Amino acid sequence: MSFVVTGASGHLGRLVVEGLLEKVPADQVTALVRSEEKGAAFAARGVRTAIADYNAPETFDGLFAAGDKVLLISSSEMTRDRVAQHKVVIDAARTAGVALVAYTSAAGTHEAPLTEAHRGTEKVLVDSGLPYVLLRNNWYSEIFVDRLETVVEHGVLVRAAGEGRIASATRADYAAGAVAVLTGEGHENTTYELSGDHAWSFAEFAAELGRRTGKEIAYRPVTVEAYVDLLVGAGMPELYARIMADADASFAKGELAFASGELSRLTGRPTTPIGDTVAEAAGGLGLS
DSSP, X not given: OOEEETTTTSHHHHHHHHHHHXXXXXXXXXXXXXXXXXXXXXXXXXXXXXXXXXXXGGGGTTXXXXXXXXXXXXXXXXXXXXXXXXXXXXXXXXXXXXXXXXXXXXOTTOOSGGGHHHHHHHHHHHHTTSOEEEEEEOOBGGGGGTTHHHHHHHTEEEESOTTOEEOOBOHHXXXXXXXXXXXXXXXXXXXXXEOOSSOEEHHHHHHHHHHHHTSOOEEEEOOHHHHHHHHHHTTOXXXXXXXXXXXXXXXXXTTTOOOOSHHHHXXXXXXXXXXXXXXXXXXXXXXX
């Protein structure tokens, strides 16, 4: 049996592999990557690596074996048919007769267009007949500390989230949850709604950033369309600007405010507060 992680060289995948190595021997871990270069660090630690691409079904031939436990990390290629990409992995896993496929999905309360591929993948996985776990992750806290330099420079945080709250957690938190599911027992055919322990608002985020940097940071809520225009004007492709703005609209409606406690129960520890993520990001940029 092997613990197989797809997309292992990505931010989340690397953390999952690291977590697995704390619990099982390296030769029981398989990291699926897109190139030998991306897998070199894993191979140096004794982890089995294999080159596999969601867009090339043949690269998954023979990668799985009966009894494997697989973590299917969702594709980040928004312009592709992500359900079809994920189905490549699911079909290969079913052919091999793996023991479990865990999929990193989106929160069940999240209704933005971004989630359509996740819901489609969930159906394919459930219908496959394989033992499954749906890891419905809330948002990653790290996403919200991107471009902090600009926010601090201008002293204003602009979002289209109104007074909405988000129960985010860090990638390390979600990775720990995935490791707990892969290495534990009794998780088959279960859906976990995973989130941070506490929800926060962007007004609170701005205040926390101000405390960490010694700068006055104001939160300015705007409309969805104004936020799209702002992001596009800053150089973001319109597709991604629309995704971000639609997510903010979901935040405003309270779709991501739930704090289920399931993630901390899986990992046996509290999730990382947003203040810690802000502090780490500000320190890393020399802003604190």
